[in-house]
Amino acid sequence: MRPRRCRAQVDEGKRPGTTTAKAEEIKKLRAEVAELKRANEILKAATSFFAAELCATRRHGDREAVRDRFHRVVAAA
Numbered sequence: 001m002r003p004r005r006c007r008a009q010v011d012e013g014k015r016p017g018t019t020t021a022k023a024e025e026i027k028k029l030r031a032e033v034a035e036l037k038r039a040n041e042i043l044k045a046a047t048s049f050f051a052a053e054l055c056a057t058r059r060h061g062d063r064e065a066v067r068d069r070f071h072r073v074v075a076a077a
Contacts, residue, residue, distance in 0.1 A: 007020065
């Protein structure tokens, strides 16, 4: 029973510590940061892919094929 009483005292401001509301907010923000990091990794991979395709297009002069492939990828998403 003691931990509940301590948690209640922290939430009421009678004891120092992280309140329940702040702990929930921190948990939510950490999850959001993790999701944003995953999204950034996906975007970096996509950037690398399309940059490589652009380089291949410039090397081989086959711009239409790459453009068509890009449109198919975008349409599939």
